[in-house]
Amino acid sequence: MDSNEKLPVLVTCARGVASWLADEIKQLGFPANGVMESGVRTTASLNDCMKLNLELRTGHRVLLQIAELRARDATMLYEKVVRLPWPDWIHPTGHLCITSSVENETIRDSRFANLKCKDAIVDAMVRDAGQRPDSGSDRTGMVVHLHWSGEFATLYLDTSGEPLSKRGYRKIPLEAPMQETLAAACIRASGWNGESSFVNPMCGSGTIAIEAALVALNRASGLTRGNFGFMHLKGFDGKLWQELFQNAKSRTTDRKTKIIATDNRPGAVEAAKMNAAAAGVADAIEFGVCDYRATKLPEPPGVIMLNPEYGVRMGDEAALAPLYKEIGDFFKQSCAGYFGYVFTGNLRLAREIGLRSKRRLTLYNGAIECRLLEFELYAGTRNP
């Protein structure tokens, strides 16, 4: 395929994140043609997709549109897909994975649509290239995505492969880690740009602090990933990728922002340190083992962001209520001059904080509806 041909591109993201993703896309010099609930439409070439995959912090998958067609059922889908010029886009060897989102009344299990789509592609490859790739659910090779709604089907080359939330730096994930892209969205939503202090008590595996450090150092989020979907597609320009990658790697900033990450479990802090080292930002973060209330805050202004446990089992909620109340007290008594943020998936627990929030943003952690609460923490009472 022509690697410079501009095509429609859909960048997907978690629900609630699309407006931040649209900002990022525009900052990278691409248009935001449409902002949807969990994705942004833009226009880009295969070569441009390398940059999007390397730089985007809040996007999940960069999907390059190759065909639109109408199909009432699976037979018709096969007939239309088999006619497409697959050898232009994929290699006859290697590994192919089909993913899909399907809402068609004739299809009960989307895996059936995947299978029909895969059959059509491999039959086309045998016919036109004399050979066919292996296929399966592994997303580390070529990935084709089918979006099929009613009669309308769109086919995309998934230039990300594994979703971009898998940055590759989380060597030790611990329990209940936050998705990297969601942590990045919370930071973006806070408006923090690396110019004031950033404090992340209850850091767990360190995701929020690591994403903050990536922002402060202007370090591309894709530098820790060795593999992307685009590398396996026809038209991949390895030399151009190396140039992009090396340029991003050598980009430096001498910002001296303080980023602090603490947790009361020594094992969590050890994991966070190792993850930060894998992300190439270990030197940018000061780590400490302590109760969150003992975290030493630098002079304001700054951002303090917490992601406390929110409990999924019965009884968890009652046990966690005092913790949320104490977070409110801590914000009020010890964080004057800061903007405080709490990210939680339990809206009842959020109320226990007992402070009036300035903003409440709805974000989704997979299927869980979460809130990012913002508190403006004034010194003393706020009287004019």
Ligand SMILES: C[S@@+](CC[C@H](N)C(=O)[O-])C[C@H]1O[C@@H](n2cnc3c(N)ncnc32)[C@H](O)[C@@H]1O
């Ligand atoms: C939901 S996890 C944070 C996950 C983190 N955002 C990540 O991506 O890995 C909550 C963390 O709060 C820590 N924690 C709970 N109570 C604490 C306290 N009183 N002081 C400090 N840390 C605490 C736990 O050890 C746990 O690592």
